[in-house]
Amino acid sequence: MADAPQHSRAYLVGGGIASLAAAAFLIRDGGFPGENIRVLEELPVAGGSMDGRGEPAGYVTRGGRMLEEEAYVCLWNLLETMPTLTDETVSVREEIRAFNARWPTDAKARLIGKGTTVLDASDYGLDTHDRLELTRLLVLPEAVIGARRIEDFFSPHFFTTNFWAMWRTTFAFQNWHSAIELKRYFLRFMQEFPRMHTLSGVRRTRLNQYDSIIRPLQAWLQERGVRFEHGVQVTDVDFDIEDDGTRRVRRLHLDRAGQADTYELGDADYAFVTLGSMTADAAYGSDDTAPELVRDKRDGGWRLWEAIAGKADDFGRPGAFNGNVDEAKWESFTLTMRSPLLLHRIEELSGNLPGTGALMTFKESNWLMSIVVPHAPHFEGQPEDVYTLWGYGLFVDTDGDFIGKPMAEATGREILTELLGHLGMSDIEEQVASTTTVIPVMMPYITSQFAPRTVHDRPLVLPRGAANFAFLGQFTEIPEDVVFTVEYSVRGAMHAVYGLLGLDEREIPGIYHALADPKTAFDVLKAALA
Numbered sequence: 001m002a003d004a005p006q007h008s009r010a011y012l013v014g015g016g017i018a019s020l021a022a023a024a025f026l027i028r029d030g031g032f033p034g035e036n037i038r039v040l041e042e043l044p045v046a047g048g049s050m051d052g053r054g055e056p057a058g059y060v061t062r063g064g065r066m067l068e069e070e071a072y073v074c075l076w077n078l079l080e081t082m083p084t085l086t087d088e089t090v091s092v093r094e095e096i097r098a099f100n101a102r103w104p105t106d107a108k109a110r111l112i113g114k115g116t117t118v119l120d121a122s123d124y125g126l127d128t129h130d131r132l133e134l135t136r137l138l139v140l141p142e143a144v145i146g147a148r149r150i151e152d153f154f155s156p157h158f159f160t161t162n163f164w165a166m167w168r169t170t171f172a173f174q175n176w177h178s179a180i181e182l183k184r185y186f187l188r189f190m191q192e193f194p195r196m197h198t199l200s201g202v203r204r205t206r207l208n209q210y211d212s213i214i215r216p217l218q219a220w221l222q223e224r225g226v227r228f229e230h231g232v233q234v235t236d237v238d239f240d241i242e243d244d245g246t247r248r249v250r251r252l253h254l255d256r257a258g259q260a261d262t263y264e265l266g267d268a269d270y271a272f273v274t275l276g277s278m279t280a281d282a283a284y285g286s287d288d289t290a291p292e293l294v295r296d297k298r299d300g301g302w303r304l305w306e307a308i309a310g311k312a313d314d315f316g317r318p319g320a321f322n323g324n325v326d327e328a329k330w331e332s333f334t335l336t337m338r339s340p341l342l343l344h345r346i347e348e349l350s351g352n353l354p355g356t357g358a359l360m361t362f363k364e365s366n367w368l369m370s371i372v373v374p375h376a377p378h379f380e381g382q383p384e385d386v387y388t389l390w391g392y393g394l395f396v397d398t399d400g401d402f403i404g405k406p407m408a409e410a411t412g413r414e415i416l417t418e419l420l421g422h423l424g425m426s427d428i429e430e431q432v433a434s435t436t437t438v439i440p441v442m443m444p445y446i447t448s449q450f451a452p453r454t455v456h457d458r459p460l461v462l463p464r465g466a467a468n469f470a471f472l473g474q475f476t477e478i479p480e481d482v483v484f485t486v487e488y489s490v491r492g493a494m495h496a497v498y499g500l501l502g503l504d505e506r507e508i509p510g511i512y513h514a515l516a517d518p519k520t521a522f523d524v525l526k527a528a529l530a
Helices: 017-028 073-079 092-102 128-139 162-171 179-188 190-195 209-223 303-309 341-350 412-423 426-434 486-501 518-529
Strands: 010-013 037-041 227-230 232-241 247-256 259-264 270-274 330-337 360-362 369-372 387-393 436-443 469-472
Touching: 010 017, 017 037, 017 073, 017 209, 017 270, 017 469, 017 486, 037 232, 073 092, 073 486, 092 209, 128 179, 162 360, 179 190, 190 518, 232 270, 232 303, 247 270, 247 469, 270 486, 330 341, 330 412, 341 387, 341 412, 341 426, 369 412, 412 426, 412 436, 426 436, 469 486
Parallel strands: 010 037, 010 270, 037 227, 270 469
Antiparallel strands: 232 247, 247 259, 330 387, 330 436, 360 369, 369 387
């Protein structure tokens, strides 16, 4: 191990889970003084895309990230040493384990068909040709797959199956997304094949992930002296290249509340730079307004990467990911219900208590709408007589089945009408609407990390010759791992810290391979052939 860098400083650009995890690893595993770490964040709160908060009108979360037992080894490694806010003797990992033991996921209505029919989701619907196409994709090297799309590898029948309806809505895949990313997901989550119809492999936090993960992690860091600077946008980074090819960050350029500023870095200082943002330019609607679709990159989520990408040929190509909003966007919505009426009716339809049902997808919905009813409370301080529901639609430009307009143009109230229509509960619409607030959120780049890409489009966490800097987040390249997961951000942070600090004695947990376990492999084969 390298000597503990007692006089070094570390600057973490961005306040998302990748930066927070990197800060924790610097302190916990690298002996880094917390007071020498600064987190530079444009927004007024930390957490990045892992948000969850109460609005004056109601609660809102932009996304619903599901955790997974076998695959999320780096995240569990981090959370095993983070105490909860309510009991310092209980780790966040232990709290998650206990919560899921009490409220295990076992969806009984994963797919809903026409007329509110609960479909037999255990019938995946794959035929021999579908299985051959799956096998072909799995055996092809990524270099051969290249920038081709999912739809290039499968015939029309595959896209009509229950299997694809469940897989795509669990992970938010579009047919035009990267075939490489789909292959990685198949390999990474193959253990989920036999339980896709129940999602029993899903692990959830006691509250939303901001309250259950981000807040305890931030509190732990602040107790150790880490400084969070909000309202700070890093606009550029200056690099030096030495004769032997060693590269160093020498300066960070900042916009601090409209004033230009800089941080100078010495040889012993470090910069951890988050690239891109899947929730950049997210816009909120209300009961009476539809959220705006922002196309002109108003916040700083992408500008920094665009500024530094041209400085080296291995710093990635942000245009591959933020260049097509219409192929990356989707819209989510959060219901805040001040009456249990809708909740009780959903329980009757699904057979699941809140928090046990995972996703419910309306397979024939023109918006391909899915919803989740979490266990209450889902937010810190949520009153006992208030309940929440989260949902999203993948096809936001298609007219709804019940309101006759695209989701992208729908107000929160109209989204409620569409939802109740699919649930077969239009008879209680007026009662539900009078006690419910709906906040929709449009996210232009939410699946941008799934964009078709080449091997050069994402930079390595530690580019060649990087002596004091690393790249973090969902737009870096970690071989075999899958983007759009909390695990990816945490694993990248671990690689960055261990690599730069020379923590050779610290072993990064290996990527879980389901097929290495004979029993799991047999279960997967059985499910695929059923």
